[in-house]
Amino acid sequence: MVSVRRGLGSSLRLSLLSRGALRSPCLSSNRSSSSPPPVISRLPRSRKFSPEELVASALPAPAQEYRDVDVAIVMESTYPYLKGGVSAVVHDIVTMNPDLSFGIIHITWDSKAPHEDLYGVPPNVHWIKPVYISMDEHVEDFRRLRPHDLRLRKSARRRLAHHLYDALHALLEGDVEPLWQLYDEGMNPRTRRYPLWALLGSQEFMAATVQRLPHLGLSLTETFWVMREFFSLACALLGVDVPKAQVYHAHTTGYAALLGAAGARQNGTKFVLTEHNLYVRDTINFMLERSPALPITAQDWRNFADIPPAQRAWMTWFIEMGRFCYPSAHMISYLYPTAISEAADLGAPVEKSVVIPNGIRLPDFDAAYRQRLAVMEELSSGGERNWKLVFIARVVLIKGLSDLIDTIDILVHRRGVKNFHLDILGPTDHEPAYYEMCVDKIARLGVGDYMTFRGTVNVRDHLGDYDIVVLPSYNEGQPVVVLEAMTAGIPVAGTKVGGMAQLIDDPLTDARGRTWGPCGLLVTPDYATVMANMIQRLMGDPALYVSLARNARGRVENFFQLQDAMAAYNRLYRETAGSGSLSPGGDEGRPGRGGSSLEVPSSGVVAGADSAAARAVADAPPSALISEPPHVIDLTEEPATAVGLPPQALTASVHFQENDK
Numbered sequence: 256m257v258s259v260r261r262g263l264g265s266s267l268r269l270s271l272l273s274r275g276a277l278r279s280p281c282l283s284s285n286r287s288s289s290s291p292p293p294v295i296s297r298l299p300r301s302r303k304f305s306p307e308e309l310v311a312s313a314l315p316a317p318a319q320e321y322r323d324v325d326v327a328i329v330m331e332s333t334y335p336y337l338k339g340g341v342s343a344v345v346h347d348i349v350t351m352n353p354d355l356s357f358g359i360i361h362i363t364w365d366s367k368a369p370h371e372d373l374y375g376v377p378p379n380v381h382w383i384k385p386v387y388i389s390m391d392e393h394v395e396d397f398r399r400l401r402p403h404d405l406r407l408r409k410s411a412r413r414r415l416a417h418h419l420y421d422a423l424h425a426l427l428e429g430d431v432e433p434l435w436q437l438y439d440e441g442m443n444p445r446t447r448r449y450p451l452w453a454l455l456g457s458q459e460f461m462a463a464t465v466q467r468l469p470h471l472g473l474s475l476t477e478t479f480w481v482m483r484e485f486f487s488l489a490c491a492l493l494g495v496d497v498p499k500a501q502v503y504h505a506h507t508t509g510y511a512a513l514l515g516a517a518g519a520r521q522n523g524t525k526f527v528l529t530e531h532n533l534y535v536r537d538t539i540n541f542m543l544e545r546s547p548a549l550p551i552t553a554q555d556w557r558n559f560a561d562i563p564p565a566q567r568a569w570m571t572w573f574i575e576m577g578r579f580c581y582p583s584a585h586m587i588s589y590l591y592p593t594a595i596s597e598a599a600d601l602g603a604p605v606e607k608s609v610v611i612p613n614g615i616r617l618p619d620f621d622a623a624y625r626q627r628l629a630v631m632e633e634l635s636s637g638g639e640r641n642w643k644l645v646f647i648a649r650v651v652l653i654k655g656l657s658d659l660i661d662t663i664d665i666l667v668h669r670r671g672v673k674n675f676h677l678d679i680l681g682p683t684d685h686e687p688a689y690y691e692m693c694v695d696k697i698a699r700l701g702v703g704d705y706m707t708f709r710g711t712v713n714v715r716d717h718l719g720d721y722d723i724v725v726l727p728s729y730n731e732g733q734p735v736v737v738l739e740a741m742t743a744g745i746p747v748a749g750t751k752v753g754g755m756a757q758l759i760d761d762p763l764t765d766a767r768g769r770t771w772g773p774c775g776l777l778v779t780p781d782y783a784t785v786m787a788n789m790i791q792r793l794m795g796d797p798a799l800y801v802s803l804a805r806n807a808r809g810r811v812e813n814f815f816q817l818q819d820a821m822a823a824y825n826r827l828y829r830e831t832a833g834s835g836s837l838s839p840g841g842d843e844g845r846p847g848r849g850g851s852s853l854e855v856p857s858s859g860v861v862a863g864a865d866s867a868a869a870r871a872v873a874d875a876p877p878s879a880l881i882s883e884p885p886h887v888i889d890l891t892e893e894p895a896t897a898v899g900l901p902p903q904a905l906t907a908s909v910h911f912q913e914n915d916k
Contacts, residue, residue, distance in 0.1 A: 321381075321498030322382065324499075324500045325355040325500065325502065325832070325837045326357050326500055326502045326504055326828055327503050328349070328358070328504045328505075329362070329511040329512075329515040331362050331363075331507050331509065331510055332362060332368070333361075334346060334359065334361070335359065335361075335372045335373055336371060338373050340531075341506055342374065343735075344506075344613070347817065350377050351817070351818070352824065352825050354840020355837060356381055356838055357381065358382045358383070358500060360497070360511075360515075361384065361385050362385075362388065362511060363385060363387060365389035365391060365392050368387075386492065386495055386514065387491065389491075397491075400455075402459075405449050405453045405454060412457050412459040412460070413462075416454060416460045416462075419437060419463075420464075424467075426578065434579060438493060438520065442490075442494060443521060452486050452487075452490045452494075455479075455486045460482075461475065465478075471568065477564075477565065481565060481569075492510055495514060495518075499522045499524070500524060501837055502527060502828050503515035503525070504528075504529065505526065505528050508530060508576075508577050508581070509534050509535070509573065509580075512580035512584070513579070516580055524832070525585040525832065527586045527827060527831050528587045530603075532753065533601065534577070535601050536550065536551040536597070538573050539551050539570055543562070543566065548780050550600065553578060556575075574601065578601070578602035581603040581607075582604055586609055586827060587603055588610070589609070591754030591756075592757065593756070595610070611824060611827070613820060614817035615735075615741075615742045620715070620718070620742040620743045623743035625719075626719030626720070627719060627743055628744065631800075631801045631805075635797060640722070641674050643676060643678070643721045644675055644677040644721065644724075644790070645678045645679075645680060646659060646725050647681060647714055647736045647740075648680075649681050652686060654726075654728050655780060658780070658781055658786070659677070659727045659783075659786070660697055660706070662784075662786040664702050666787050666790065666791065667701075672791055672794070675794065676706075677706045677707070678706075682711045683710065694708075714736065718739060722745065723745065724745050725786075726749040729780045729781070730752055737758050738811060740807070741810060741811045742807075744804045746776075746793055748786060748793060749776075749777055750778055750780045751777040752780060758810070759773055759775040763813070763814050771809050771813065772802070772806050774803050775803055
């Protein structure tokens, strides 16, 4: 076992990768890395089993006393036991939708994981159900199972093995129903007639594996251990007796989505999915040690060359799990429009797509905004300034601090720009080796006088002190720290990844026809020289700086308010469940602004059924996708009249993952 690398956040998928999934014996394979991808060979379709052939051999898990709820939120190792971005979003959802009842399904490694409520869940959260995926927690229902527990003859076990591969082959062709039927037969604790997991150790299954996966490229022993990993994860998740909810809301496409979809299947209800970032892409890039900015498509497990066989098998697992979960969802929400086309390339149905961005409560940053208005006055008067720059993020690879050190070196030593200082706010213990590398690099380049590590601080208490937020990330969703900076009226120098263009750069037209321009400057990741150009331009052009700062506040005021996002989730739940299925309430009794930033799902966010249609949506200006509130505060007026704007609480995208602040 190795410790969890948190470079992509503390998502459970990475816990699994580091807790054995990618450290299993199959990684030591000496097989050629150029083996063909493991396409499942066709065989004649296996016939279905009769009830007489399938004798029930595994009793369902005893029912727990969990009351029925409107919405069950399915989380991977986050809320309410871990502080951070996604947890904060979920806490906003449950606290700002008091008209609905909630349950939390918390997937984590084992019973030794943290179980302290760090948020103080509100009374409308009726229960928290932990789901453990370590096999130490599944001794009776997995580790001790043997083929004879199937109570099937050899011929029936052989048919069952091919039945499983038939269902997997159907998934590769885009048909999820055979796998769901197999789930009901052998996995669903309420309907199963045999424990499918017991098939793993049978000669019949291994013989079928050799026959159906002729190009896997692994030895028989290695194949067994890979399959055992897959079976154990499926058992831990799909063997759960899920409490009833009218809507299951998963916040990642991986294991949370799989369990959410299974819960909806068990209870005859529906499942929705929120992609805070692209789980499959991020997981595979992490696994292959690729740049987090690189795309992944559904075909890449077939197309990538020089991938070791075990890694190719895990690529297949994550990609096809996504292709199983996406069409099983009733609706899929994204934080920003371009995510729709990116997810479509991974198999997400575009016609189920809706955009619900993160939001901010403005008054939480009014004091910081007043500080910034005073600075704008000074700059407009032509005064000199020693600029205060800030990097707010975990000190981890994907946040790009090493690149920013190069940028500071360019400014100081090549251009002689020295009227600034950069503070680095955020934890340094998530990737200690990366932190030490950055410290050494700062010393080696001689820029220590211009950069200071401040550690973890309360960002809101200090945000108004800074002039420019610099975020050179390789991967983002819709980072809350950027929304916070915008709300305070601080321009951003960042990278054009994820939803950054929508936040910073894309023109946004409000209900009165005013188009809000950019509130910062963006560059492609890993371009230290261009980042230096942008910072130097912001410091050297007061008129540009003031314009960007005013646009920043205006964009949040008109497009990214928290109450609008929470109202959109409420409507999403109600439209998913159907009329009268959820507790009375909804928008009539909810705080709002007389309108919302989104329509669900008929605002134009939903597109046709292919990637071309998705790209048409993604390429449309956000103003075509977002309906606006009926009022606008004109931030071009004198600063004194622009203060006193209406509340902001911490929400976050999945990319500003747990413990980012």
